[in-house]
Amino acid sequence: MSAPELEGLAAIIAVDARADGLPISWVSPGFELLTGYGAGEVLGRNPKLLQGPDTDPRSISLLTEAIAAGRDAYVTLLNYRADGTPFWNEVAIAPERDGASGEIVRWLGTQRDVTDRMRVSARLHELAYFDTLTGLANRAALHDELRSAMHRARVHESEIALLAIDLDDFRRVNEKWGHQAGDALLRVAADRLRSVVRPQDLLARVGGDEFSLLLKDLPPGEGERVAKELAARILTAVRDEPHVVGDLRLETRVSIGIGLYRQGTTTSASDLVHDADIAVESAKSSGKDTVRVHRAVSGEAVLVPDDAFDPASAGDELGRVLADGGAGVAAVYQPIVELASGEVVGYEALARGPEGSSLHRPDRLFAAAAAAGRVVELEWACRAAAVRGALDAGLGKGASLFLNTEPAVIDAPAPPELEALWSQAQRELALVVEITERAITARPAELARVIGDQRAAGHVVALDDVGADVRSLALLSLIDPDVIKLDLSLVQDRPSTDQAAIVSAVAAERERTGARILAEGIENDEHERVARALGATLGQGWKFGRPGPLVAPLPVSRVRATAAVMPRPPGDTPFAVVEAARGAQAVAEATKALLLPISHHLEHRAQRIGEGAVILSAFQDAARFTPATRRRYESLARRASLVAAFGVGLPAEPIHGVRGADLAPDDALAGEWSVVVLGPHFAGALVARDLGDADVPDRDRRFAFAMVYDRPLVIAAAQTLVARIAPHEITVRRR
Missing domain, CATH: 3.30.450.20 (PAS domain)
Incomplete structure (x- = not known):
């Protein structure tokens, strides 16, 4: 060979x-x-x-x-x-x-x-952790350090702050003096930022004109104060002197957004990045050259400027918004186009509170609902406003209507007063249900059922924000979305190795199922060129229209379900699925002792994949989830997207970060030992059925087993396990 x-x-x-x-x-x-x-x-x-x-x-x-x-x-x-x-x-x-x-x-x-993998890995490592333009850490290095900092913060009860720092009006520099001047300004700005930050903090360039500063191991109660002090120093350092770029003296300003992690909040590493991004966008929209904080309140992430917005005090205003079936909630619609022709084929419905109200912004609206325990009510009010506006405008099935779905309440039934409206919408509109990666990891069993119901009703399924979090990559295969929506950062940031990995995984999924790729955040011709290069055939962004009312003439073309949902072999356990697909001749026999190294090998593969990995393991019963196994899976949970363990007597969270499923003794899975690993570019499974040996040492027990590396078959095996995962509480958030 x-x-x-x-x-x-x-x-x-x-x-x-x-x-x-x-x-x-x-x-x-x-x-x-x-x-x-x-x-x-x-x-x-x-x-x-x-x-x-x-x-x-x-x-x-x-x-x-x-x-x-x-x-x-x-x-x-x-x-x-x-x-x-x-x-x-x-x-x-x-x-x-x-x-x-x-x-x-x-x-x-x-x-x-x-x-071959080691050769590629060695080359990628050279490129993976440093920004070649500025010499700063890059997005990958930031994410690695952030994961470690989050773990230490949980163990030692410390705090973390993440500052998103964007150069204001950087695009004008490129447009007026060219990209060489823009690159030079980025290098000068990086040096200016280096002069301000503390030695123990991590400064990174995460793309384009965007920098991030990670403040870690902060004492309890000190995170916000330290972050604000450093932000103020950064604003002053950038303002005080012009940035000298060749013969140019450029007056430069920055906008800063702060995300905070405190004990007792539900903030994850990806949430913290998202919080800082939301805050910096608020700073930009508030006039730039300023700071905004995305502060955790009662376990929920709530955007607040320095004068503070307290969602718990907004209950009365929320009550008025939700009165009369949510009459205070309005919907605006942003067009989605075919990039090849520019033809509008759909609209995304976006929720808004009353104009002039402190709850006009959707993030505040949902934060107030979370504080009041009224998220389900608000979610249905948003859906009702979206479909009512579309029906009143006569949209019909001429164009697709994309509906955001809050993962925390994805399976909540329509309230009685909205059942008739929702039934009419399902009959008369071409609905696209948008879900996020948070729904996949938090409520996978419910999500699988809801997606099945939506597809049975003829609706299209879209996965939103792909690329915002690398965890979404391995999870793509578990839902076979009809539309993959690329996060705007992929279109607007400079190319990076992170982006290359994301684009590669999305391209593989498109080839496997035929899914449509939709790029968000297209604001100009350059963004559109990047979107096309990424494989997008659909586009959304200010270049094609800002959110607003539906106006005639309305389009007559829509986004159709194109993903080929792979037929699953019969069987409701991994072994049964593999045996049905491959036949008995593909099954061998071995003792547990011989199979252990194979299972450990798959676990190690999941460790090496990291954030993009899904590992699902069936242990038969809780007694076999041993202390040594617990240690291995706790380590896996710190790195992988989704780690789950199945067995009779296992709790919903057998160890921190590991999702559990308590099997009934008569569940066929209770007789199997399986390890299934999925990554963006790897799929492998050990599926084994206990042959029932009694009165023999545990390591001598015999299993009928098969090893599988065929991706569609591994996905089918994984789906039998996902359907059994217990639901997980999830933070409510809406942009």
């Missing part, structure tokens, strides 16, 4: 733990293909025969220490084939113990050729 064909090839090896020198006692056929050694050449020899002059001693030490301690281990190291060819080997080992004495009798390991 050639080197490219060997990439990804898996092998299994067994080593005799009781014999001197840890000799190899058995190898799989895959080992012979992977290494070029025949079984007869390696039996009785130590696995170190694969080592060579450039094998890292530190990796060997990790394996040696794990063997001495009798525990599992995972490393990636440089090994050598029989012909001397080096290759990167992903190795996972696990001990097999005697059931009676507990003595380790042999070591089992899996090996996998990851040479």
Whole structure:
């Protein structure tokens, strides 16, 4: 086999733990293909025969220490084939113990050729964490540090502040003096910001004219004060002296938005980024050259300027807005166009409170509703305003009507007084239900059912804000959206490795299902060119129209459901799905001891994927979710998009960050051990059914099993598990 064909090839090896020198006692056929050694050449020899002059001693030490301690281990190291060819080997080992004495009798390991991946990874690492223009950290570095800071804040009960810093009117510099001047200004501005920030904080350029400053490990109660002080220093430093760019002296200003994490709030890392972005937009709309804070109040994120907006005190005003079936809620509509022709094919309905009211903005409106416990009522008032306006304007099915859906109440039924209106809307309008990544991770079982109901009713399903959070990438496959809406940052920011990963994943999904790509935030011709380059065929933004009333003549073309929803093989468990698709001949038999390294290998793959990973594991019952397993899955939960565990007696959150599902004893899944991993560019599953051995050591229990790397089949297996996940409370927010 050639080197490219060997990439990804898996092998299994067994080593005799009781014999001197840890000799190899058995190898799989895959080992012979992977290494070029025949079984007869390696039996009785130590696995170190694969080592060579450039094998890292530190990796060997990790394996040696794990063997001495009798525990599992995972490393990636440089090994050598029989012909001397080096290759990167992903190795996972696990001990097999005697059931009676507990003595380790042999070591089992899996090996996998990851040479091409390591080459690509090395190159990407050079590009991944620094902005080449300014030398600052980039978006990826910021997100990595933010995840670590959030974990420390939870453990040590400290606070975090994130400052979003945008150069005001930067576009005019590019338009008047050219992009070279714009790039030079960004470098000068970066130096000015460096001179102000503290050594312990992280300053990053996250795209275009946007910078971020992460203030971490702040004492309780001090986050907002420290953030405001630094923001004031930044405003002063930028204002005080012109920025010298060649022969130009440019008067530059910045707008700053502050997002805060405090103990007792529901803010996640992605929420914190979003909060800071919302705040900086408020600063810009308030005249620029100023600061706004997105402050956490009673566990909900609420945008407030410095004079403070308290949602808890807005109850009376909210009551007036929601009176008479939500008569105080209005809808405005922003056009969506076919980029090729410029033809309007739909509108997104956006909610607004009464003009001139403190609740005119949707974020304040929903924050007040959350504080008053009236989110469901407000959500239906918004839907009613949207469809009523469309029906009154005679939109009909001539154009699609995109409706935002609040994830926290996605499955709430229509109130009796709105049932007739909603039924009419479903008959007479071409509805597109917009959902966000938060809905997928928080309420996956309900979402799967709601999406099924919506599709059965003939509605189109859109996934919103793809690219705002890398977690949404792996989750795309779980819902097969008809429309993928790219976050405006992808269109408006300069290209980055983060964006490349997002675009690559979206392109793969489009090829798999035929989904339409819609780019948001298109304000000019350049944005449109970028959108087309990203694969978008639909567009939305100020270039095509600002939100407003529906006016005649209304369009006669609409966005249709184009995604090919993959038919799922029969079965309601991962093993049943795989067996139905592949047949009994694809199923083998092995003990738990032999399968453990394979399951650990998949867990390690999820760790390496990071934020874009989904890992769903069935453990049969809570007793098998052991302390060692808990530690591994707690680590996974800190990195992956969605981590879930299933078993009889498992609680809704068996460990922090891990979603749980308590299986009924007669659930067929209770008889299976499965590990399913999905990433933007990886899919793998171990599916195994317990053969019912009794009175044998746990590691000797036999399973019928199959390994699957076929993406559609792995997705089908994952969907059987997602349907069982218990719901999770979710922060209410609306932009």
